[in-house]
Amino acid sequence: MSDQSIDYDVEFRAITKRFGSLVAVNGVSLKVRKGEFLSLLGPSGCGKTTSLRMIAGFEQPDEGELLIGGSDAVGIPPYRRDVNTVFQQYALFPHMSILDNVCYGLKQRKVSRRERRAKAGEALELVQLTGRDSHRPAMLSGGQQQRVALARALVMNPRVLLLDEPLGALDLKLRKEMQIELKRIQDQVGITFIYVTHDQEEALSMSDRVAVMSNGVIEQLDTPRAIYDHPLTAFVADFIGDMNFLEGRVAESADGGYAIDAGEGVVVRGRGHPAGAAIVRVGIRPERIVVERGNGSGTANSARCEVLTKMYLGDQVQLILRLANGSEFVVREQRTSAAPAIDSLEPGDTATARWDEAAPLLMADLQPQKDGE
Amino acid sequence: MPSAGTPRRSRHRFGKRMFTGWAVLVYLVLYLPIVVVVIFAFNQPTSVPQGASPCSVDPSRMGNVTVWNGGTTCWFHTALNDPTYVPAVKTSFWIAFRASLIATVLGTAAALSLARMKKRWRVPFDVLVYLTLVVPEIVIAVASLIFFVQAHNNLSIFPTLGESTILLGQIVFSASLVMLIVRARFVGMGSSLEEASFDLGGGPIATFRQVTLPRLLPAVIAGALLSFTFSFDDYVLPAFTNGTVNTWPIVVYSAVRFGVTPAVNALATVMLVVTVTLILITGLVLRRSGASDLTGAPPPTIP
Structure with missing residues (x-):
């Protein structure tokens, strides 16, 4: 064991987990830093929950090494691990009071009655749920049960706290509140959080780093900002936020810039260096595109298009456009002014979509990142 | 239209009354026989000789005891002093108590292990369990008799026909019963609570003591009560495997052959009162400990 392992609370070394013929986690390597808020993000079936359950000890890896706090954790049962879980459906003990639920773990550790009551009280205060000590879980609302589940795990002061889609069962407004709460609590207690979610907004807003998973591998592991601004693969680009894709032949590549001919006069000029392939794919975020009425000049980064649909998203107006080459684009504009320019466009109108050179992101369908750090 | 809802509402009310009436009828059909048993525990023989106690009449001269001939309480005295009745009830009670206890432990253990077993292993066991419940009792009784006699002949430590063999035969059936009831609840419970307990260091x-068992308790108690009832009033199996031991059902059946007296009703009434009291106490205790939900459904979440 090298000394540097101590800087990581959890370490996956080429872990594979199979269920029958299904490979749930495929050779994943991952290092979780001390005290960070790391999200495992991906669609259902991507292996994120299985990864979490392996850290918790409910599943054992078939191949590879798992280190918790620098020491080998393979084969160690859940009740001997210094990690605690906040379950998706809370899994509160229905036959115990709220206080007994929170005290349960300390009781297993043979902590004295007085001490565990004091600690449980502190934990319930931390999650802002006091005065319900003698209630049964069924008497609380979903949001309150969520807080009890959190307190029950936090009171153990674990090395790592695992959260398995803890906000999935809450309604939107409560979910937003709890996101802020969770972030505050994590700052306050300084415990490493590993957070599993399929909600990209949740992952981006709370995490220090996000691991985007798909088909049992980590596609990209980086800060939320880097994941959004520089997605490495088309999957990440598409899964995180919306992305408009264009594909074409590289017409020109020099001095850190390139031009791609996407057909029918649609030319994309961007920064970067398209690697190798003659046909490449670029992605452009909807908010980086400006739409103007009328038939603009056919220069690079400016495409003639037809408005297909217009939708109001409350704070934004969204258009679906069809470009001259047949690609469909999603474009959004904030309604910061009373009458945004985009609002004058109606389905059927002809318009011009423009973007700047920094907007197009080169999509390299890279091999998934093998080393997680 | 202010009057539009009125006919519909009255029809609705009528329907509701019909349902209530139906429920009352069902309960009458269920419990009237028991009420009749209790009432006829106080019945007199058709003709009582001058000056004699109504209960000293010979059972064969009892006349028609299904007709009300006037009240007396002496049957309770007769029943409780009968040389066969009270010992037979005691025997039945003692057998039923042990049978339900052992069957509950075995059935619960089987339920937990079978629910977690791989399907390939579980299915054969399931078939065996269901077999003990579907095969007619008379078949099991005959088979048990042959088995017990042969077993004792070949293996001298195996008990002779008697209380032990009655007990063994009934445990087989009751354990299957308990297993079915407990497993239904255990499977419905899911594994998330146990995982939560493991996660918290249990x-x-x-985990079994603090989470699994308390959650299973209603099903375990229901299983124990059902096994007790089954064992207590079981006639067929003990009739074959009793040897010289008399259980309460056996005594009643043989009494019927010589003419049954209201003493049987009197003893039944005593037992009824004791049973109902015990069930009420159990219910109260369960409600106190908060395990009274026998449904096994997860508690509703208030949004």
């Missing part, structure tokens, strides 16, 4: 034994 080992397998601590």
